[in-house]
Amino acid sequence: MNSDMFIQHFFNALMLGSLYGLIAIGYTMVYGILRLINFAHGDIFMLGSYFVFFGVTAFHMPWWAAALFSIVATAATGIMVDRVAYRPLREAPRISALISAIGVSFFIENMCLVLFTGVPKPMPRLEALVQVLQFGNIRILPLTLIVPVVSFLLVAGLLWMLYRTKPGLAMRAISKDIETTRLMGVKVNRIIALTFAIGSALAAAAGIMWALRYPQINPFMGVMPGFKAFIAAVFGGIGSVQGAMIGGLILGFMEIMIVAFFPALSGYRDAFAFILLILILFVKPTGLMGEKLEDKI
Amino acid sequence: MLKIENLKVRYGGIQAIRGISLEVPLGKIVTLIGANGAGKSSTLRSIAGLVKSKSGTISWKEKNITTMLPEEILAQGVALCPEGRRIFPQLTVLENLKLGAYIRSDKNAVEESIERAFKLFPRLKERSWQKGGTLSGGEQQMLALARALMSDPELLMMDEPSLGLAPLLVEEVFRVIREINKEGKTVLLVEQNAFGALQIADYAYVLEVGEITLEGKGEDLLRDERVISAYLGG
Ligand SMILES: Nc1ncnc2c1ncn2[C@@H]1O[C@H](COP(=O)(O)OP(=O)(O)OP(=O)(O)O)[C@@H](O)[C@H]1O
Ligand SMILES: [Mg+2]
Numbered sequence: 001m002n003s004d005m006f007i008q009h010f011f012n013a014l015m016l017g018s019l020y021g022l023i024a025i026g027y028t029m030v031y032g033i034l035r036l037i038n039f040a041h042g043d044i045f046m047l048g049s050y051f052v053f054f055g056v057t058a059f060h061m062p063w064w065a066a067a068l069f070s071i072v073a074t075a076a077t078g079i080m081v082d083r084v085a086y087r088p089l090r091e092a093p094r095i096s097a098l099i100s101a102i103g104v105s106f107f108i109e110n111m112c113l114v115l116f117t118g119v120p121k122p123m124p125r126l127e128a129l130v131q132v133l134q135f136g137n138i139r140i141l142p143l144t145l146i147v148p149v150v151s152f153l154l155v156a157g158l159l160w161m162l163y164r165t166k167p168g169l170a171m172r173a174i175s176k177d178i179e180t181t182r183l184m185g186v187k188v189n190r191i192i193a194l195t196f197a198i199g200s201a202l203a204a205a206a207g208i209m210w211a212l213r214y215p216q217i218n219p220f221m222g223v224m225p226g227f228k229a230f231i232a233a234v235f236g237g238i239g240s241v242q243g244a245m246i247g248g249l250i251l252g253f254m255e256i257m258i259v260a261f262f263p264a265l266s267g268y269r270d271a272f273a274f275i276l277l278i279l280i281l282f283v284k285p286t287g288l289m290g291e292k293l294e295d296k297i
Numbered sequence: 298m299l300k301i302e303n304l305k306v307r308y309g310g311i312q313a314i315r316g317i318s319l320e321v322p323l324g325k326i327v328t329l330i331g332a333n334g335a336g337k338s339s340t341l342r343s344i345a346g347l348v349k350s351k352s353g354t355i356s357w358k359e360k361n362i363t364t365m366l367p368e369e370i371l372a373q374g375v376a377l378c379p380e381g382r383r384i385f386p387q388l389t390v391l392e393n394l395k396l397g398a399y400i401r402s403d404k405n406a407v408e409e410s411i412e413r414a415f416k417l418f419p420r421l422k423e424r425s426w427q428k429g430g431t432l433s434g435g436e437q438q439m440l441a442l443a444r445a446l447m448s449d450p451e452l453l454m455m456d457e458p459s460l461g462l463a464p465l466l467v468e469e470v471f472r473v474i475r476e477i478n479k480e481g482k483t484v485l486l487v488e489q490n491a492f493g494a495l496q497i498a499d500y501a502y503v504l505e506v507g508e509i510t511l512e513g514k515g516e517d518l519l520r521d522e523r524v525i526s527a528y529l530g531g
Contacts, residue, residue, distance in 0.1 A: 166399065173385050173396055179347060180383040185371040185400035185448060 004137040009260045015144045015213070017252020018151035022206040023229035024236065024244035025158065026078075026199030032175040032239035033195050034090075036097050040081055040104040042226015044200050047108065048074045048207025049123075049217045050116065056124055063126055071204045078200025079193045087189065112219035123215035130212070147209050154205060155245050158198065162241065167194055175239065224270060228255075231277045237290025246288060251276070298322050299344070299375070299452055299485065304353035306339045306507075313339045315507040316353065321452065323358075326474070326484040328494040328515065330528055331504035337487040338380050340504070341454050344485075345377040346370040357452065372400055376450035380457050380487075382441040386430025390421055393429050393440055397447030407447070414443040417473060435466045442473065446482075453477060454485040459493060471497055491528035495519045503528075 023045050030038045051073045055066025085104045089097045129143040162168035170191045173181045182188050210225070211217055229244075232251045236243025251273060259266040280287060299321040306314035314336045321327040331337050342348040344355055346367040355363045362370050384393055394414055398407045415422035418439040424432065429440060438458060445453060455474070459467040471493050478484050478497075488494035495501055498515035503524065511523060518524045 166395075169388070169392060169396055170399065172388060172392075176385050176387060177383060180379060180385070181396070182347070182367040183345060183371070183377055183379060183383075184396045184444075185368045186396075187368055 005260070007138050008140060009256050011140055011144045013253040013256035014249070015147040015252070016256060017249035018148045018245075019206045019210055019248070020225065020229045020232045020251050021245035021248025022151050022154065022202045023225060024233040024248045025155070025241055026203050027230050027233040028236070028238050028241060028244040029171075029195050029199045031233070033171065033192060034086065034097070035094060036086065037101065037230070038081075038086075038199075039098070039101040039226075040085075040108055041199065041203060042222035042224075042229070043105050043108040043112075044074060044078055044081070044222070045203040045207045045210075045225060045229075046112070046217075046219065046222030047077055048200075048204030049211040049221065050112065050121075051204065052208045052211060053121055053123055053217050057121075067205075067208050070208055071201045074204035074207070075197040075201040078196040078203075082193060082196040087192075109219050109223075116219060118218060118220075120216040120218040123211045123217055125215065126212055141213075143209070143213055147213070150205070150209065151245075154202060155241070158202070158241060161198075167191060171195060228270075228273045231273045231280075233287075234277060235280050235287055237287030240287070240289040243287055243289030298358065299483070300354075300356045301340075301344070302354050302356075304340070304343060304355065305351045306336070306343055306348055307351045313507055314343070314350070317502075317504070317507070317509045319502050319509065319512075321483060321485050322500075323451075323483050324478075324481065325499040326478050326486060326497055326515075328486040328488055328498040328501045329504055330488055330491045330494055330501060332527075333489075334506070335504040336507045337504055338456055341377055341456050341485070341487055344370070344375065344454060347377075368400070371448055371450070374449075374451035375454070376445045376448050376452070377454045378441050378445035378456065378458060380460075382434075382437045384429040384432075384437050384440050384444065386428065388429055389426050390429060390432070390440060391425045393444050394421075394447050397444035398449075400448055406449075410447050410449060414446060417446075417476070418443050435462055438462060438466075438470065439473075442470070446477065450482065452483045452485065454487075456487045457489060458486075459488065459490045467493060491524065492519075495524075 023041065026041045027038060030036055048070050051070035052066045055061045055069045056063065061069060081104055085100045086097050089100055129146065130141050132139050133142060162171060170181060170186045174188060174191055178188055228251055229248060232247035233244045235250065236247025254272055254276065255269060258272055259269055302318050303316045304314055305316050317340065329337050329340060339348060343350050346365055350363065354361060357373055357375055360373065362373060385396065388396065394411055398410060401407050420436055421439055421443060424436065429437065432440060442458060459470050462470065467490060474484060474486065475497050486494055486498065495515045495518050501513060501515050501518045502509050503511035511518070
């Protein structure tokens with residue numbers, strides 16, 4: 001492989017990794033607060049793609065408006081999922097909420113199958129973002145460069161919110177001790193709703209960028225990225241936002257580079273993530289940046 | 298005045314509180330003493346809204362707060378410093394204090410309260426950037442008290458603030474409670490250290506397996522034979 005090829009792969013990996021990272025943050029935030037693996041999160045990501053698709057094609061919105069519409073609608077969906085499927089089970093054994101999460105995931109996927117059919121929808125091209133840029137022998141899409149930048153800005157904004165604002169403080173407190181946080185006067189259910197909103201909004205951002213890059217939208221497109229992002233979250237240390245982003249990047253690099261260096265293995269592309277998951281669980285179950293948690297699912 | 302009438306609390310099959318009534322007049326220190334499992338924490342947690350009582354009413358300044366949520370009760374000026382400190386280990390001392398002031402929006406007033414907390418507990422000031430979890434047990438208890446004061450409550454409830462502290466620190470805690478009370482705050486104190494509690498209390502209740510079996514002025518109970526034999530190791 002020559003260096004031009006490598007640079008191309010490098011940027012592809014950076015892009016894919018940032019998208020995994022953005023989705024992984026939603027898993028990690030919800031897990032951090034509720035100790036719940038939100039299995040429906042990959043499907044929330046998928047909805048983000050559909051919302052922007054319909055914004056552009058059905059409602060003829062300009063791109064920026066469609067993106068905004070998708071983010072708001074997806075965030076609202078995330079809040080609704082919490083309200084309907086998880087909140088009634090707050091006092092129930094944790095396994096109940098987990099089963100509920102799996103149910104929500106199947107429900108969303110099959111609802112989309114009924115409403116939008118299984119036929120992949122072709123996302124319109126946004127010409128400015130997919131005109132190949134040529135630097136010497138290196139060919140890169142502008143989108144490939146934009147995705148990591150946007151992701152970085154979103155994560156920076158999230159960290160600012162977590163560490164510099166009152167709701168962020170409450171979020172960090174809830175993840176350790178819900179009851180005492182209530183004693184401080186925090187409306188815990190509101191903060192949890194906010195957590196779902198933020199996680200879902202980031203998944204929508206990922207879904208929008210994903211749809212621009214891989215313009216075939218179908219009801220099951222969230223499953224694989226969802227699994228991989230979950231693995232990224234575990235790898236980075238579930239509960240840690242920075243860890244989720246780093247985990248996502250590492251996973252993106254592994255996937256792209258293994259396929260690039262060992263083309264013969266490309267058929268196993270999706271298997272690497274799962275091998276990684278098994279390895280982490282054996283070697284360091286708390287992940288890279290994770291703290292010790294008393295109980296894990 | 299805090300007024301509890303015929304409060305009953307049940308956990309599944311266990312009747313933890315069997316219909317108690319008590320009063321905490323404004324500006325006073327009232328203490329609730331009793332053995333392990335008597336229901337002291339359950340009483341405070343009911344007042345704070347963490348546990349919903351089966352029957353009975355809790356009113357604060359003539360207002361019925363029985364069914365209010367914890368955040369609403371705090372907004373009424375009733376704060377609980379919970380059993381076992383429960384400070385947030387991963388947040389800094391300063392963040393713990395700021396969380397205590399979560400319901401207040403006036404930034405200047407909050408700054409003032411932080412200053413006051415640091416004056417009351419100078420050790421916390423030196424450690425304001427330290428993670429709560431790295432404080433010693435005594436410092437954590439100071440932080441828990443300071444945090445409970447941050448909402449500027451009128452009624453401060455404390456659940457065993459002297460638990461697990463060295464004798465010198467226990468004295469320090471009781472001194473601080475008196476100081477808080479002098480500043481005008483009403484105090485409802487739960488203690489196993491009956492001697493210390495009765496010494497500073499204006500009025501006291503003795504709780505035994507969910508029932509109030511004895512009540513009276515702090516100084517009177519100190520001399521009561523039943524109290525002496527049961528709680529003062531006499
Ligand atoms: N969440 C709960 N679920 C079930 N039973 C409980 C619960 N909380 C308390 N109890 C029971 O209620 C009774 C009173 O408990 P409580 O914690 O109020 O006692 P306490 O007087 O504070 O005791 P201690 O001095 O040990 O703190 C005990 O028998 C306890 O086992
Ligand atoms: Mg107790």
